[in-house]
Amino acid sequence: MGSCKKTVGNHPNLLFVHGPIIVGAGPSGLSVSACLKNNGVPSLILERSDCLASLWHQRTYDRLKLHLPKHLCELPLFGFPENFPKYPTKHQFLSYINSYAAHFSIVPRFKQEVKRAEFDSKIGFWRVQTQDCEYISKWIVVATGENAEPMIPEIAGxxxxxxxxxxxxxxxxxxxxxxxxxxxxxxxxxxxxxxxxxxxxxxxxxxxxxxxxxxxxxxxxxxxxxxxxxxxxxxxxxxxxxxxxxxxxxxxxxxxxxxxxxxxxxxxxxxxxxxxxxxxxxxxxxxxxxxxxxxxxxxxxxxxxxxxxxxxxxxxxx
Structure with missing residues (x-):
């Protein structure tokens, strides 16, 4: 992977990615990146926020704990610390996420919100567009989470x-x-x-x-x-x-x-x-x-x- 490079004319900056592009730096995106790296495959994570596991950081209440025991929630290849309780707190889970990324040397590109992603059949690659760069890769993995967007019901009045x-x-x-x-x-x-x-x-x-x-x-x-x-x-x-x-x-x-x-x-x-x-x-x-x-x-x-x-x-x- 290199840095974004200018192209001629009005086209956006381009970056060719040697490996899959992963959209989302939450638990699933980090897991995919770690498993790929464990098999010798590089990848690039694009994350629209400025941190790992942004939903846990920014959209969870203080008293939240995992509702499932830690052994059922650990990410691949790297478990929770043994001294963590059966149901880790929000802050313990976030510390685990940070340790996980550090252990596998995963460094996402933050503040990269994917605006558009389409497969270009002429060249056989995906074109993934963010606000300031176009990423080119043969593969794309979407790991944006099932609860990424708040849902407010329609209630009269x-x-x-x-x-x-x-x-x-x-x-x-x-x-x-x-x-x-x-x-x-x-x-x-x-x-x-x-x-x-x-x-x-x-x-x-x-x-x-x-x-x-x-x-x-x-x-x-x-x-x-x-x-x-x-x-x-x-x-x-x-x-x-x-x-x-x-x-x-x-x-x-x-x-x-x-x-x-x-x-x-x-x-x-x-x-x-x-x-x-x-x-x-x-x-x-x-x-x-x-x-x-x-x-x-x-x-x-x-x-x-x-x-x-x-x-x-x-x-x-x-």
């Missing part, structure tokens, strides 16, 4: 709301909302954990559950629920494993339907495989819902100037 409107990717800590009534729209892992964090800082969260949701205990019998599922899937049919997980969830968590958290008819792993919808691993939110400290609401009809109207006819200020 949301533009009228005069309070603070924050996406989960911009939420940092519950202490910013002490003693305030907060509406949390969405009951995935982020919505559940944000609600718990708010509750632990004396805020009053109302959790909107718009759809059905599978909630599983994070651990069963001292072992990771996800780890148990992975092991069982090696020997048993998927639907039988799903039935086992639901039986254990019923035993440890009780009937979540009674709390306004209705389960889908499709099992948790089958649903994940079919739709990508991940089951919620409970980290303590359910007990706060049972105690009444977190209120579950069925759905929002519309947002008002200072609150929300709900499908069941209730109206509250937030």
């Amino acid at each position: 949301i533009e009228r709301f005069e309070g603070d409107l924050v996406h989960a990717s911009g939420y940092c800590r519950g202490s910013d909302f002490g003693n305030k009534r907060v509406l949390v729209v969405g009951c995935g892992n982020s919505g559940m954990e944000v609600s718990l964090d708010l509750c632990s800082h004396n805020a009053i969260p109302y959790l909107v559950v718009r759809n059905t949701v599978h909630i599983l205990p994070k651990d069963m019998f001292g072992f990771s629920t996800f780890g148990i599922a992975v092991s069982l899937l090696k020997w048993l049919p998927l639907r039988l494993v799903d039935k086992f997980l639901l039986l254990m969830a019923q035993f440890t968590l009780g009937n979540t339907d009674k709390l306004g958290l209705r389960r889908p008819k499709t099992g948790p792993i089958e649903l994940k495989n079919a739709t990508g919808k991940t089951p919620v691993l409970d980290v303590g939110t359910l007990s706060q819902i049972k105690s009444g400290k977190i209120k579950v609401m069925e759905g929002v009809k519309e947002i008002t100037r200072n609150g929300a109207k709900f499908m069941d006819g209730q109206e509250k200020e937030f």
Whole structure:
């Protein structure tokens, strides 16, 4: 690889890459680069932000920990430090990412946002365009992440709301909302954990559950629920494993339907495989819902100037 070189006329700077171009310097992009390097193949990572694992740096809340045990989350060829806990914190995970890149001498090109990528059949190479350079390579690997862009649902009246409107990717800590009534729209892992964090800082969260949701205990019998599922899937049919997980969830968590958290008819792993919808691993939110400290609401009809109207006819200020 060389530096960008000027071309004649109005064409952008050009850089020929001897190896694949990898778009994204998150865990997946770093893993691909490390595995290629381990096999003697050079590569170049293009990253639109100014750091490794930008989603972890810039779009995660302070209390976040891995929801899966570290042995199921380690990257190829270089494991977590032995002294890390079973569920590493956000800051521990970021230190691991930095150590991983340093170990394999991976140095991405930062602040390179890919504007366009197309295969030029005339020359048999990919042309990858950023704001200040055009990269040429025979291969391209897209590792931009499944949660790279925030998704804000369309809710009637949301533009009228005069309070603070924050996406989960911009939420940092519950202490910013002490003693305030907060509406949390969405009951995935982020919505559940944000609600718990708010509750632990004396805020009053109302959790909107718009759809059905599978909630599983994070651990069963001292072992990771996800780890148990992975092991069982090696020997048993998927639907039988799903039935086992639901039986254990019923035993440890009780009937979540009674709390306004209705389960889908499709099992948790089958649903994940079919739709990508991940089951919620409970980290303590359910007990706060049972105690009444977190209120579950069925759905929002519309947002008002200072609150929300709900499908069941209730109206509250937030």
